Every structure is written in C-alpha cells, then in structure tokens.
Amino acid sequence: MKKFLTETAESLYAAYGAGISDLYIIFPGKRARLFFNEALLEITGGRPMWQPRYLSMDDLVRSLSPLETGDRLRLVAELYKIYDRYHPEPFDRFFRWGEMLLSDFDTIDKYLIDAAALYANVSDLREIESRFGGLFAENDEAMALVRGFWQTLDRPGVKSVEQQQFLKIWRSLHSIYSEYKARLRELGIGYGGMIYRDVAESLAPGDTDERFAGKTFCFVGFNALNECEKRLFGYLKETGAGRFYWDYDNYFYRSEDQEAGRFIRRNTARFGDDAPDLARDNFERPKRIEVISTPSDILQCKALYRELEKIYEQQGFIDKETAIVLTDENLLLPVLHSIPPAAAALNVTMGYPLANTVPYMLLERLLMLQSHVREGHFSHTDVLGLLAHPYVAEQAAAAAKAVADRINTWQTVWVPPDFFEDNDLLCRIFRPVPDVEQLQLYIEDILSGLGAVPSDSEEARQRKEFIFTILDNVIRLGNTVRECGIELPTGIYISLLRQTLAKTRVPYEGEPLSGLQIMGILETRNLDFDNVILLSLTDDTFPGNREGSSYIPFNLRQAFGLPTPQDHEAMYAYYFYRLIARCRRLTMMYSSAADDKRTGEQSRYIYQLEYESPHAVERSNINLRIDYRPVEPISVAKSPEIMRRLAAMEFYPSKLNRYIDCPLKFYFADIERLETPEQIEQEVTHLDVGNTLHRALELLYAPLVGRPDAARHIAALAAADIRDAVERSMADVMGARGQQIELSGRMSLHRDIVIRYVENIRRFDAREGGAPFIVEGLERTVKHPFDFGGRSVTLAGVADRIDRLHDGTLRIVDYKSGGDTPEFVSVENLFSDEGVTRDGELRYEPHNGAVLQTLLYALIFGTVEHADVSPALYVARKMGVPDFSPRPVCKSDGMMPVERLRPEQAAALADGLERLFTTLFDASVPFVQTAHEQKCAVCDFRNICRR
Ligand code: SF4
Incomplete structure (x- = not known):
C-alpha cells in the first residue's frame, strides 16, 4: 500500500514538476515534512532541486501578522495587571485562574466568537431575544441553551454566594478581554488565538492581499479546523492560492455514521479536494x-x-x-x-522527558530544600535526599556521609547550616536564598558546578546536555519574570519553573x-x-x-459553537x-x-x-503467571560465631520479647543487627509520643529525686510546668535541645496528647500520695547475672522510675504510651505465644510483652536491691479513670493484681527465663520463623520472609 505522503508528493510533482520548489506546503505536524521529502527524493530520482517551503499552521499564521507570540508567563502577568483593577487579589492566587482565562480568550478568538455577546449578562427574556435573536437566527437549539442558562442563573430572588460571585466576575470579563487585547497590541505581542483572529479578520475577499501574492499554499492532511483556519482556507480557495489534500479513507468518509469522517466531509464540501485520485480504499484491504x-x-x-x-x-x-x-x-x-x-x-x-533525568531530580531536590527552609534550618528529609544524590556524593562523598551520619545519630529534624561548614560544596548547596533572583543565581551556581565534569563519557555528555537545557529554561524564565514587572513570590516562581520543565523534552539522537x-x-x-x-x-x-477547565459554562459553549x-x-x-x-x-x-x-x-x-x-x-x-511454589521456610543454624555473639550479649526485656515473638526476628535484629532504613519523621509521630512522654516525666520529676513526700510536690505541679516540660522534651526528641521550636498544627496536637498523659500520671501520683513516697531514681539501668544450666548471662533493664514507698517497698514504674493492658494469662504464658483452651488444645495466645518487661524489672531490681518490689505499669492513656490500677493482673490467679512480686511468682519467672535461655543457647536449635503469621504483619523483616 502506498503511503498518503508518497501519493501526495506524486500528485504535486505531477501537477507542478520542478515548480514544486516554489510551493508553500503546510502540514498539521512537523514530522510529515521529513517523510514527504524522502518520498519526493525518490520520485525525482535524487535529482538536485530546492525543497518546497514547509510550514506548520502556526508558522504560516504568525508570518501573516505583525504581532509576536508572547511568552505564557508574560501573557498571564499582563492579564493580571488588568484583572487586578476589577477584582484585586494577589498574583499567586490569580495565576492558575489567569491561565484558564487566557485559554478561554484563546478559544473565543480561534472560533471568532463575539466576546461582547458571550460575556453579556442578560436576564430579561425580551433582551435575550433581541440580543441573541440575530446571532442565532434559525438556530433554535442554541437560542434555547442561552435562554435556559440565563433564566436559571439570573432569575429574581436569592442567589447563592457562588452565583453572585460568578456574575460579579462575568460582568467584568468583556471589559477585561478588550482592555487586555489593547494592552498586548501596544506591546506588540499576542496569544495564539489573538494572532489567528487578527489574520482571519484581516482577510478581505475580493481584495488583493500582498501577503499571498504569487504564492501557492498546499494544505496537506488537515482534519478538524477552527473558524480562523476555515476563513483562511476559504480566502485562499477563493483567490486560487490554496490547494487542499485530505487524508482519508472511503470507509469512514462515505458513511455519515462514521464520526471519524465528520470533519473531512465538511472540509471537502467547503474547500474541495485537489487529489481525488489518491487511493481511498485501503482500510478494507486484508490486515x-x-x-x-x-x-x-x-x-x-x-x-x-x-x-x-x-x-x-x-x-x-x-x-x-x-x-x-x-x-x-x-x-x-x-x-x-x-x-x-x-x-x-x-x-x-x-x-526524552527532562523531568525524568538525574539532573532534574537534583534541581527538584534543591527546590524542595529551599521551599521548606524554616528559620534558616533545613528539613532533614531534603538534606538527606540531596546528600544521597549521585552528583553530590560524587564530589563530596566523605563530607556528605559525615553529615548524614550526624543527622541520623542525633535524629536532627531541622538541620542548621553549621552542619555543612567543613565542605565548600555543601556550604554552597545548604544556604538559604531569600528571593527569586537569588534562587535563580543559586540554581545556576549549583547546577553548572555539578555539571562541569571533566569527562567525555556518554553519561557526562548527556549530563551536560540536560543541565544546559535546565539552565536555559531557568535563564529564560528569569528574563520573563523581570520583564513582567510583577513581584513574584518564590513559591510561584518555583511552580512556574516546574511547569515549564515538566513540558520540556530533550530530543533523542535517533x-x-x-x-x-x-x-x-x-x-x-x-x-x-x-x-x-x-x-x-x-x-x-x-x-x-x-x-480543559473553562469559565465559560457548558451551555454557552454549546450555544456559541x-x-x-x-x-x-x-x-x-x-x-x-x-x-x-x-x-x-x-x-x-x-x-x-x-x-x-x-x-x-x-x-x-x-x-x-x-x-x-x-x-x-x-x-x-496475557495473565500473571502465579507462582504457586510454596515460599521456602527460613531457618538459620547456630554457627560458632552466632554462639559467640550470643554469649557476649546483654539481655534486655525488649530482646527477650523479640525472641518470644519470633526467633528469626531476634536473629535478624539482635545477632545480625539488620537495620530497617532509619526514618526520621518530619514531625512528632505516634512513636515519638512515647519518647516525649518519658523525657517529659524525667524533666518534671528530676528535681523531686530524693525529696521526701514526692506526692505533695507532684500535686503542686502547675499546668505551665507540665507544658514547659513537654515542650522541652519535644525539642530534645527532635534533636534541638535547648532551642525554642515552632510547632506545626500536627505537632501541637501531639504536644497536647503528651500533656494529657503527663497530667493523668501527675494526678495518679498525687492521688496515690495519700501514702507518701520518695522518687529514688529515674531512667536507671540495672544489670544482674542470671545462671542456668551451668551458664551465666547478663539480664539488664532500664527502669523508667523507682519509688520507695512508705513501707520500704520499691515500686518499679514502667511508663507506657500505647494501648498496653496490665492483664496477662499466666507467668508461663509470658514466655510463649501459646495458650491452652478448656479442652486442652493449644491456641494462639499472644504473650504480654509489657507485663513481662515490668515483672522482669521487678525481678532484677528486687534481686539487686534485696527489697520487696511492686511492679507498676503506668498506661498513660488509661490513667485518667479513677479506678485505674497499675498492677499487672494475672488471669489464672483469679485476676489477682500483683501487688508485690511473690516468691512463687519470682520462681515462675526464673523458670520461664531458664527455659527460654536453654533453648536460645542450644546450638542444635536453629532460629526459625514464628508459627503465628499474625506477628509478621508488623514485622520489619516480612519482605525477607515473604510473609
Ligand atoms: S516476618 Fe514473621 S517470620 Fe519473618 S522474622 Fe518477622 S515475625 Fe519472624
């Protein structure tokens, strides 16, 4: 099958011979000219000749107008200056709306719409008839649409706020449209539709127009036309300067039912067809x-x-x-x-979309960095992202790593500029820029610095090309911003730059x-x-x-065609x-x-x-091939090296809990120390509530340590003391110790939650203060050897608070910010996730890790201090209720609260520990996955286990 462009080239060559070089050939797209030229070359047998003048429709129209096409930003800025006189508002709020308005004006002009009629505000029925009767003569449908629209919108009575707002703007739009175009004309620029309309309206049938004299314009392969194009085609047809080559097949052309042929049928009827002999029966050939x-x-x-x-x-x-x-x-x-x-x-x-290139990612990270600067500090997320960017790592790897380590170690959320002062490149990157002009210089400085790689590899060549394209756009946008004469907020500049670059494509070398x-x-x-x-x-x-979005209501769009x-x-x-x-x-x-x-x-x-x-x-x-192969279970044998590491380990309750949850998880986290990527949250999160609570109580109770009658002092703590302690605690948790931090809405919410928790604890302690106690220590670490089967391991723990009660008992307080419960099934069950039903069958019964931790602390402290110990689980969120008790409650013990750790309970705990350590230190027992997959849902290693 011959191609359309080949046939068109043959037809034109047959008609004009070598004179084809004098033709102006207009295609709807740019690609066609290449293929057309190739076809022509073949037809002429490669004989040297001038190629015809190829144009796009836009090229042709612009060549016929004295106006230059304005840059989009400049056009919106000029529109803003007019609009602002009618409806004052800041430029950044106007910008998107301005783009929509500009697009409406463009459409109005391309379709030669009477803007005064469209933007009329008519509610009176007689006025509608007289104003639109002529415009829509014999077009009852259009008339009905207009009538219906205005009668619905502008009927007497109460209008909604939206309707009033719509009418307020609508009434001003024709004036804005007219004044805007007048202003653009003064500047010698225009938007696309304005230029098209100028050209279309400048065509006077019957007159000789010098712009077309002696020229022949061949329009090849057009389909849907706007009104300006139709007028131009009509004029050229009439004057004999236009020839029309339509690209269609009879399959969709001849049948009125085929929508594909709708525009071509109209076009051929109006402008004729200058190549009726082209093959039009290809569609039905075998395929x-x-x-x-x-x-x-x-x-x-x-x-x-x-x-x-x-x-x-x-x-x-x-x-x-x-x-x-x-x-x-x-x-x-x-x-x-x-x-x-x-x-x-x-x-x-x-x-190639520029937005998908590595240099663009760098630019995006720079923009994010500068957008989020707070009081001269940078968000850790932006900083870490930039430090990890390959171009930065390539030139300052050691410095970047040092800063990243420092941020991670200190969990710094807002990074001060002095973190970067040891490295020149990092200093240049991590400096806040105050305004748009400085931002532009900043981008130029960083990108050109990182693009200047002394290499001629393909990667380096591409990098330079992408960076050059970005900088070209940055500079052009900067020039336009200056020409606009409008103070542009940095946010809007960044948004404009992103929009510009998002549309930018870098040509392939193909x-x-x-x-x-x-x-x-x-x-x-x-x-x-x-x-x-x-x-x-x-x-x-x-x-x-x-x-697209438009301010012109759908009914009016339809009525006006x-x-x-x-x-x-x-x-x-x-x-x-x-x-x-x-x-x-x-x-x-x-x-x-x-x-x-x-x-x-x-x-x-x-x-x-x-x-x-x-x-x-x-x-x-094509369906997904589902892999039905069972996921292989993972088990890790205990090598001598693992046994050595186990022997050197100190066992905190958190590790024991992990082992009980899943031996393999213990292996990943505590033997191999596999870390899940550490994430510093932008703001205080649910997890941080716990840290903040602990730290706030430490700050609040520290002055009371050792003082008699702590309860009385606690009762006297004021709301302001609590608030101050919580805010200082948040600063500590966020790595800004001693600094005043500005709290976002979400962070304030977290602060209020922690304040409530602290207040619950304060009230409880004051209430319990009927019996005086002394705070003996805060955040105290204790270690004690535990012997089993001829071995000795170190049990360790950090008690949140140790109180000496009036009867000499030690109260070991464990603060909890989550939804922990003090109830547990039995001491045995604290060491396994299995319970026994009444029928004697095993069932999943998750162990209470919080109670195990509290009881183990009680066991260790009791042993070390040789004292009676009272375990206390302070579940902060539940302590507001009057009958709250912090004592663990054993279900199998008739729901008896554990007031003191009794000898038999201590012995049961020791038994449980012995069993656990015996298995853990048995070299023949591998680390296996938990049998209870419920545990995997919240495990950091579930990707490894494919669970
Ligand atoms: S995913 Fe499940 S089996 Fe794997 S380590 Fe975590 S808890 Fe254990």
Whole structure:
C-alpha cells in the first residue's frame, strides 16, 4: 500500500514538476515534512532541486501578522495587571485562574466568537431575544441553551454566594478581554488565538492581499479546523492560492455514521479536494488485527517486547515501517526499556522527558530544600535526599556521609547550616536564598558546578546536555519574570519553573528515517506504517476526556459553537481509523488494571473495529503467571560465631520479647543487627509520643529525686510546668535541645496528647500520695547475672522510675504510651505465644510483652536491691479513670493484681527465663520463623520472609 505522503508528493510533482520548489506546503505536524521529502527524493530520482517551503499552521499564521507570540508567563502577568483593577487579589492566587482565562480568550478568538455577546449578562427574556435573536437566527437549539442558562442563573430572588460571585466576575470579563487585547497590541505581542483572529479578520475577499501574492499554499492532511483556519482556507480557495489534500479513507468518509469522517466531509464540501485520485480504499484491504489485554503496564511492555520479536522473526528486520504509538506518554520510559536488541535503530519523536533525568531530580531536590527552609534550618528529609544524590556524593562523598551520619545519630529534624561548614560544596548547596533572583543565581551556581565534569563519557555528555537545557529554561524564565514587572513570590516562581520543565523534552539522537518509530498519537498525522502497535488503548486515554477547565459554562459553549466532547471523540476516531487504513498489521494493547484514576476499559474504537469493520480481530490475554511454589521456610543454624555473639550479649526485656515473638526476628535484629532504613519523621509521630512522654516525666520529676513526700510536690505541679516540660522534651526528641521550636498544627496536637498523659500520671501520683513516697531514681539501668544450666548471662533493664514507698517497698514504674493492658494469662504464658483452651488444645495466645518487661524489672531490681518490689505499669492513656490500677493482673490467679512480686511468682519467672535461655543457647536449635503469621504483619523483616 502506498503511503498518503508518497501519493501526495506524486500528485504535486505531477501537477507542478520542478515548480514544486516554489510551493508553500503546510502540514498539521512537523514530522510529515521529513517523510514527504524522502518520498519526493525518490520520485525525482535524487535529482538536485530546492525543497518546497514547509510550514506548520502556526508558522504560516504568525508570518501573516505583525504581532509576536508572547511568552505564557508574560501573557498571564499582563492579564493580571488588568484583572487586578476589577477584582484585586494577589498574583499567586490569580495565576492558575489567569491561565484558564487566557485559554478561554484563546478559544473565543480561534472560533471568532463575539466576546461582547458571550460575556453579556442578560436576564430579561425580551433582551435575550433581541440580543441573541440575530446571532442565532434559525438556530433554535442554541437560542434555547442561552435562554435556559440565563433564566436559571439570573432569575429574581436569592442567589447563592457562588452565583453572585460568578456574575460579579462575568460582568467584568468583556471589559477585561478588550482592555487586555489593547494592552498586548501596544506591546506588540499576542496569544495564539489573538494572532489567528487578527489574520482571519484581516482577510478581505475580493481584495488583493500582498501577503499571498504569487504564492501557492498546499494544505496537506488537515482534519478538524477552527473558524480562523476555515476563513483562511476559504480566502485562499477563493483567490486560487490554496490547494487542499485530505487524508482519508472511503470507509469512514462515505458513511455519515462514521464520526471519524465528520470533519473531512465538511472540509471537502467547503474547500474541495485537489487529489481525488489518491487511493481511498485501503482500510478494507486484508490486515492482521490483534488485541492484547494485560493485567498491568509492566506486562504490557513485556508483551510489546514479544511482539517486536515476532515482527523481527517474520521480516528479518525492524525498520521505520514499524511504529509504536503511545497514547499515554508516561509509558515512554518503560517502553524504551522493552525494545529487543533486534530493533537496532530507534527514532523517538516524543523526546526524552527532562523531568525524568538525574539532573532534574537534583534541581527538584534543591527546590524542595529551599521551599521548606524554616528559620534558616533545613528539613532533614531534603538534606538527606540531596546528600544521597549521585552528583553530590560524587564530589563530596566523605563530607556528605559525615553529615548524614550526624543527622541520623542525633535524629536532627531541622538541620542548621553549621552542619555543612567543613565542605565548600555543601556550604554552597545548604544556604538559604531569600528571593527569586537569588534562587535563580543559586540554581545556576549549583547546577553548572555539578555539571562541569571533566569527562567525555556518554553519561557526562548527556549530563551536560540536560543541565544546559535546565539552565536555559531557568535563564529564560528569569528574563520573563523581570520583564513582567510583577513581584513574584518564590513559591510561584518555583511552580512556574516546574511547569515549564515538566513540558520540556530533550530530543533523542535517533534515526528519523530508518529506525523503529516511537511516537505519540498526534505525531502519527499524515504518516503510514506497515506495522502499527498502539499501546494503552483504553477509553481513559483514547479518546480520554480532554475537557480543559473553562469559565465559560457548558451551555454557552454549546450555544456559541465551541468544541464539544463529541468533537473531541470525532477527532480521535479520525486519528485511529486514518492510522490503520494503510497498515498491514495492527496490534492494540491495553492494561486492564483499574484504580481511582482509570477504569482499565478497552477503548471504544476497539469495539467499533470488532463489530463494525470487515476485519477479524484476534484477542489474547496475557495473565500473571502465579507462582504457586510454596515460599521456602527460613531457618538459620547456630554457627560458632552466632554462639559467640550470643554469649557476649546483654539481655534486655525488649530482646527477650523479640525472641518470644519470633526467633528469626531476634536473629535478624539482635545477632545480625539488620537495620530497617532509619526514618526520621518530619514531625512528632505516634512513636515519638512515647519518647516525649518519658523525657517529659524525667524533666518534671528530676528535681523531686530524693525529696521526701514526692506526692505533695507532684500535686503542686502547675499546668505551665507540665507544658514547659513537654515542650522541652519535644525539642530534645527532635534533636534541638535547648532551642525554642515552632510547632506545626500536627505537632501541637501531639504536644497536647503528651500533656494529657503527663497530667493523668501527675494526678495518679498525687492521688496515690495519700501514702507518701520518695522518687529514688529515674531512667536507671540495672544489670544482674542470671545462671542456668551451668551458664551465666547478663539480664539488664532500664527502669523508667523507682519509688520507695512508705513501707520500704520499691515500686518499679514502667511508663507506657500505647494501648498496653496490665492483664496477662499466666507467668508461663509470658514466655510463649501459646495458650491452652478448656479442652486442652493449644491456641494462639499472644504473650504480654509489657507485663513481662515490668515483672522482669521487678525481678532484677528486687534481686539487686534485696527489697520487696511492686511492679507498676503506668498506661498513660488509661490513667485518667479513677479506678485505674497499675498492677499487672494475672488471669489464672483469679485476676489477682500483683501487688508485690511473690516468691512463687519470682520462681515462675526464673523458670520461664531458664527455659527460654536453654533453648536460645542450644546450638542444635536453629532460629526459625514464628508459627503465628499474625506477628509478621508488623514485622520489619516480612519482605525477607515473604510473609
Ligand atoms: S516476618 Fe514473621 S517470620 Fe519473618 S522474622 Fe518477622 S515475625 Fe519472624
């Protein structure tokens, strides 16, 4: 099958011969000119000749107007200056709204809409008739839409706040529109629609227009046209200066039912067809059509790989006759990684998204760093991210590591600039910048410094190119900001820079006319390929919903003939049917994965093809291969080295609890010391509540240590003392000891929670103070040997608080901020996660780790201090209730609270410990996974265990 561009080149060459060089040929996209030139070269047998003048529609229109296209930011800024006179508001709040307004003005002009009529405010029925009667003569539907809209919105009576706000702005829009355009004209600039409209309205039928004199304009492959384009086409048609070459197939052209042909039918009727002999019956020729559905995008890419291999097996090569068409640009990178080696050359017309490059990631991190600066300090998240960036690590690895270690060790949340003073590069990176101008200089300094690598490797070349592209955009944006004459907040500047760079693509160095072609759907216009692979062909992306935001209500858009969703669908139908008309093999793939953004529904055009076309459509599903192989259990034998480490270990209750939970978890955490990536939270989190509570109580009770009658002093503590202790404690926990920290809303919430907990404890201690006690120590560590089976291990613990009660008993207080409960099944059950049912069967009965810890402290302290010991579990959140008791309660002991650790209970604890240590130190018993998978849900190592 001949291609459309080849046939068009033949037709033009037949008509103009060597004179083809004098033609102005206008294509809808830029890609077509390359292929057209190639076709021409073939037709002329390579004879030297001047190539025709190729233009895009925008190029042509701009060449006909004295106005320059304004930079987008400049255009929004000028609009702001006018709008602000009517509705004052800060620029940063206006910016997005301004972009929408600008887009509306653009549409109004491209569709030659009477802005005064559109932006009219008419509630009176007679006024509606008189104002719109002429405009919509014989268009009852449009008239009804306008009438309905205004009667609903502007009816007498109470209007909602939104309606009043809408009308207030709406009434000013025509004045804003007119004044804005006048101002742009003074500046000699315009937006796209304004320039199009100027050109369209400058065309006077019957007059000789010097701009077109002696020229012939050939419009090739256009489809949907705006009103300005139609007027220009009409003018050129009338004057004989325009020729029209439409790209269509009779399959969708001849049938009124085919939406794909809607615009072409109108265009040929109005402007004629200068190449009626082009082959128009390609669609119904034999084709192999296949639809492949996959459960994910990754598998879609894998399916693509296989498809390309198949093509290679059949043809022996993959060349420019094979095109991969992406309807979702986000798939570009995975697709690039899914090209088999058989496709030696590639041509990617979409360009590499700058936002996916390593230099852009660096810029993004710099912007985040500067956006989050607080009183000259940097957020640890931003700092750690930058320190880990490869370019920073490459030039200051040791310094970066030292700072990262310091932050992690001290758990510093807000990092002061003096952390970086030992290294010049880090000093330059980690300095706050005060305004937009300084930010621009800062970006230039850091990026150019990190881009200047003395290497000519491919990576270095690419890095320089990406950094150059970023800096080019930064400088251009800076120039525009200066021209605007508007004070730009740093946040808006950063947002603008991100928007600009998000759209920036760095061209690939490809093989435009020989390699496998990868492109977006718009780039396929006018091009034909033997093998077409359409990816992500779901309804969400094809046709998708391209309704942009607009201030013009839907009814008025319809009445005034602005593009509708139906037009959008017709346009996509055209892209689809046109592209497949001349192919021999079509593969359509889509991922059926659905989430909150996509339905995973196949495109409606696939259904149409299947049910309406004469072609058979083969279908296949690529399913996930589920691996049914059981996950191998993990067990670690105790090597001599492990035994050595065990022997050297001190056993705190937290380690024993871990071993009881899962021996393998104990092995990972305590023998191998595998660390889960340490995370410093941006603000105080649930886990930090515990640390803050402990530290606050330590600060609050420290002055009381050793003083008689602690309860009385505790009762006298004021709310301000508690608040002060909690805030100092938070600063300590956040690594800002001694500093005044500014609390965000969430942190204030945490502070209030801790204050409440402390207050609960204070009240409880004061209440218990009926019997006086002395605080003997805070956060005291104690160690004691424990002998079993001829061995000795060290038991250790840190008691949160030790009180001496009036009768000489030691109260060992353990603060808990979580939802711990003082109840436990039995002392035996504290050492295992198994209990026995009434029927004597084993069942899962999780051990109470908090009680085990408290009782072990009581055991150790009692032994060391030779005193009676009372274990006390201070569950802070439950202590507000009047009958709260901190004593552990043993269910198997008739719910008796453990007032004192009785000898038989101490003996039972010692038995439990002996059993536990005997197993732990048995070299023949490996570390195995817990039999209770419930435990795995909250385990840091579940990825290793695949549980
Ligand atoms: S995931 Fe489960 S089995 Fe593995 S270490 Fe953690 S608790 Fe043990």
